[in-house]
Every structure is written in structure tokens, then in C-alpha cells.
Amino acid sequence: MTKIRHILGLSGGRDSAALAVYMRQHRSDLDIEYFFTDTGKELPEVYVFLDRLEGFLGKAINRLNPDRDFDFWLAEYGHFLPSARTRWCTRQLKLRPLDLWLRADLDAGVEVHSYVAIRADEPNRSGYKPPHPGMKVFFPLRDAGIDKAGVIDLLKDGDVGEPEYYSWRSRSGCTFCFFQQKIEWVRLSREHPEAFEEAKQYEKTAEEHGSPFSWSEGETLEQLMQPQRIRAIELDYEKRLARMRSKARVNPLSARTEPTIDELFGVSEESACLTCHK
Template sequence: MSKIKHVLGISGGKDSAALAIYMRDHYPELEIEYFFTDTGKELDEVYEYLSYLEGYLGKPVQHINPDRDFDFWLTQHNDYLPSPQARWCTIKMKLKPFQDWVQGFLDDGYEVHSYVAIRADEPYRTGYDSSDEKLIIKLPFREDGIDKPGVMDILENSGVGLPSYYEWRTRSGCTFCFFQRKIEWVGLLERHPEAFKEAMAYEKEALANQTPFTWSERESLEQLSRPERIAEIKADHEKRVAKMKKRIKVNPLRPDGEPELDMDDIYGQGKMCVMCHK
């Protein structure tokens, strides 16, 4: 029989956390190694959430760090900011460290089963595309019919709950993730002003070197952070929330409560990085 290594990547987001809990509770016979690919630019809340999750899992989440940090790769790309069109951050700081880590198991003769938190209500999403026949991608939520409400039930019933940053953002990963919505950038400014200031400094340096992209689409962070612009973004957000609350069905288990909405409900899930966001 071949040796099998079970691995599960945790991003700091709700889906991968729920999958880790689900696998622990439903497949306790599997000796799973949990890992987190650390960019070094994560929110403090992400690290706090990982600690809560470790407590439930009863084992540590291994941090896989890239060989080089964000500043190194930014220099290598001539201050060319990562963007949806050029996601070098995902390749250099997420995929490559994962590939190198897994390759060690493959070289030792293991067949590696990698569990990915793609839900049953996400038929359009795929996991990591492996070219090695001994690296097998498994999608337990899709196979077992678990959708977003199912994920929420797993987190609630376990007592782990949602990451605290879900109060204002649904994107885990780097503080300056370019997939953030405008209101999430405002949230970063208000809750983590130093991280926002760092993102602005990166952007100013990139623009000085004629990069074609800003972190947020069609405006710089300097423009976005102006008081009048923040007021516009917040007003638009409130309109979206009010509109969604009128459309959403009341949960019969919580008839007296407010509809439970996150940023994906309000704005649509849109583009994202599976390695970071899930």
C-alpha cells in the first residue's frame, strides 16, 4: 500500500475553517496536517482566529512562509503592484510555498490528498490544478452537499464562529488585497490605520514608477481616504444593505432577528483568490 499524507490549507476565512472542523468531526481517523501560507501581511484578526481554530482542532496549524517577503517580490517586479490582471502575489507567496512544501512529501513517496473548501453551491469554482497524479485534490463540501448555510451551521455549532474581521470585510489574506471592495478599504482605514498607511505608501511608490494599477479600481487610496469620498462610499453601502434586507428571506429560526448578511451577500462574491479567501 502507498503512503498517504492528508493536508488541508486554512486561509483564515470561514470556508476553510469550517472544512477543518468538518474533517476533524466526521473523519477523525484521518491524520490531517493543517497549514497556513503566511504572507506576513495578514490582519491581526487572522492570527487570532487561527489560534481559536487550533484550540478546537487540538493540534497546531503549520505556518508555511515564503522564502522571500512581499517587499522582496515587489522589488523583483519593479514596484509593479499585484492586481487581478497580474496576481504575482498569489503565485510567489501562496502557490509556490505550497508546492515546495507538498513536493517534500511527494519526494518521500507519499500520495498527497489535499482537501479544499469549495462548497456545493460553487459549481463554477475549481481547486488547485495538480499536474502530479500523486497529488489528489479532494472537495468534501461539494461531495457531501454542504453549501454556505451549512458552513455557517458548522462554525456556529462548533463554537468557533466567524473571524471577527467579518464585521467589516470578507477577504482574508494581505491587508492590502486588491480584491477588497471600497467599503472594506474604508474599514481597513478605520480599524487598522497603520496597515492602510503602509498600503498607501506602496501605492505611491508604484505610481511614481508608472505602474498601471492602484490597489482599488479606478482611484488611489489617497483619493479613497478623503472624508467626502468616505461619506459617499458609506452612503452607497447603507443603500445596498437596506436593499438586500428587503430582498432576503427571514430565517424562521430567528424570526425576530436581523437578516444575517456579509459582504458577499451585499456585493456578490465576485472575483477572489481561492488560496487566500477560502
């Protein structure tokens, strides 16, 4: 009989956590191995959230640490910062540790069933390819018709709640993730000044090595932090928020009436990375 491993990746975000809750409630017959690939540059709130989730699951979440850290890979890539176009960070710090964790079993013919947190209300991702041919992917939330409100309900039911960072940032992932909106950079500088300073330092080193990329499009963090620029970013955010609130038709059945930062800036769910941001 072919041996099967069941795995579920947690990003530190709400969708994958809700999927874990769902699987615990509905598929307790499966011996699921939960894992979190730690880039070493995660928000502190993520660890608190994972600890809470472990309490509900009643089992440890495997923390997969990369064999080489961010600084090693940054030097390997000539100090060019990762960007949406050259996402070496996900490849080396998220996918590679997963590959190393599964490699021996996959090579030995073990079948890996991976449960992925795609919701019913998301654009069709039927083109999603598993990172290894020996892996089969399943989308239990989508199959069960669970949407964003359903995800929030699941987290409430499990007494897990939401990660604390949702009060100021819309996604999980590295402190310096380039998918952040400008308002999120401003907020990072207040919530985690030391992480912001570290990001600034990486940017300076990258610039010295001729990297064309800054973390945030079109400007360096130094420029973004000029008082006038901060005021402009905050004003822009407030205007969008007011516009969206005035347009919003309050749905009494919806658990959430406030738009997320992504919605405010028109960022589609499709651009969210399944590995880092679910």
C-alpha cells in the same frame, strides 16, 4: 505501499475552518496536516482565529512562511502592485511556500491528498486543478451537501465561531488585498490605520516606478480617503444595504439574514480565490 500525506489549507476564512472542524468530527482516522501560508501581511484577527481553531483541532497548524517576503517580490516585479490580472502575490507568497513544503515528498512519489473547502451551494468548480500533478483534491463539504448555513453551524458546534474581521470585511487575505470593496478600504483605515498607511505607501512607491495599478480600481487610496469620497462610498453602501434588506425574504431556517459585502456589490463566489479567501 504508496505513502499518502493528507493536507488541509486554512486561509483564515470560515469555509476552510469549517472543513477542518468537519474533518476532525468525521475523519479522525486521517492524520491530517493543517497548514496556513502566511504572507506576512495578514490581518491580526486571522491569527486569533487560527489559535482558536488549533484549540479545537488539538494539533498545531503548520505556519508556512515564504522564503522571500512581499517586499522582495514587489521589487522583483518592478514595484508593480499585484492586481486581479497579475496575481504574482498568490503565486509567490501562497503557492510557492506550499510547493516548497511538499516538493521533496512529491518528487519521491508520495501521494498528497488535499482537502479543499468548496461548499455544496457554490458554483460547480469541477474544473479546479490541483497545483501539482501528484496531488489529488477532495471536496468533503460539497460531497456532504454542506452549504453556507451549514458552515456557520459547524463553526458554532466546534465552539470556534467566526473570525472577528467579518464584522467589517467579507474576506480573509492580505490587509491590502485588491479584491476588497471600496467600503472595506474605508473600514480598514479605521480598524487598522497602520496597515492602511502601509498600503498607501506601497501605492506611492509603485506610482514612482511607473506602475499603472492602484489597489482599488480607478483611484488611489489618497483619493479614496477624501472626506467627500468617503461619504459617497458610505452612502452607496447604505443604499445597497437598504435595498437588499427590503428585498430580502427572511428565511426562518437560515442562520444569516444580513447580506455580505460581496453580495451587496454583486461579487460572485466564483471570483473568490480558493487559496486566499476560503
